[in-house]
Amino acid sequence: MKKEEIFENIKGKVIVSCQAVPGEPLYVEEKSIMYLMARAAKQAGTPAIRTSSIRDVIAIKEETGLPVIGLVKVQYEGFESYITPTMKEVDDLMEAGSDIIALDCTNQKRGDGKTINEFLTEVREKYPEAVLMADISTYEEGVNAWKLGMDLVGTTMSGYTSYSSKLDGPDYELVRKLSDTIDVPVIGEGRVHSPEQAVKMLEAGAFAVVVGGAITRPLEIARRFIRAVESR
Numbered sequence: 001m002k003k004e005e006i007f008e009n010i011k012g013k014v015i016v017s018c019q020a021v022p023g024e025p026l027y028v029e030e031k032s033i034m035y036l037m038a039r040a041a042k043q044a045g046t047p048a049i050r051t052s053s054i055r056d057v058i059a060i061k062e063e064t065g066l067p068v069i070g071l072v073k074v075q076y077e078g079f080e081s082y083i084t085p086t087m088k089e090v091d092d093l094m095e096a097g098s099d100i101i102a103l104d105c106t107n108q109k110r111g112d113g114k115t116i117n118e119f120l121t122e123v124r125e126k127y128p129e130a131v132l133m134a135d136i137s138t139y140e141e142g143v144n145a146w147k148l149g150m151d152l153v154g155t156t157m158s159g160y161t162s163y164s165s166k167l168d169g170p171d172y173e174l175v176r177k178l179s180d181t182i183d184v185p186v187i188g189e190g191r192v193h194s195p196e197q198a199v200k201m202l203e204a205g206a207f208a209v210v211v212g213g214a215i216t217r218p219l220e221i222a223r224r225f226i227r228a229v230e231s232r
């Protein structure tokens, strides 16, 4: 699907993130089962799915036919960034047919000696037509990613780098500041746990909202209920 068409489809909507990495209850070694989560999300009306790993990108595209925001989570030695950190993951995602590729655009340490700007420039040169989503943790990183030609900027990493603010809920302020400054879609992502918070993200200026754990991570959901009851 073309970039403009995807943007039109996701505008003002909730994109469901369906992810399970090794160690999580819904990660099954033998085969991807996340396509079932994506099936539910599609039936509920989501216009796109965000997912991690090549096998889930393939399985979810096959199941839903929806555009997919793909990423690969991998932790290399010397790297703090773990979302699509090197060209290898970008290559694999391109080959798998990922409609949008999400990649870490933070200033965290990269073990290959490259700056984030060098890496993003290389990716853009190699794939001029790719639709790239920058996962950032601060306003400065978002503006930088936009200047480097990223097509969408998501607040994914806010709260997950050592230097970004640690909030319990969504980072509305970051969405507000970024959407006031940059002219590409700002995706409100991270710790959106209720429908009301999703609405607030859009009101803060988000072009679309990504909701993950609150829909597709049963351990996280169950824990929230159990802790609330236990701390009465």
Ligand SMILES: CC(=O)N[C@H](C=O)[C@@H](O)[C@H](O)[C@H](O)COP(=O)(O)O
Binding pocket: 017, 019, 071, 156, 157, 160, 189, 190, 191, 192, 210, 211, 212, 213, 214
């Ligand atoms: C920080 C990081 O690694 N975030 C990942 C990025 O893809 C996912 O684990 C999150 O589920 C996703 O960002 C959606 O956020 P939430 O699950 O809070 O709705």
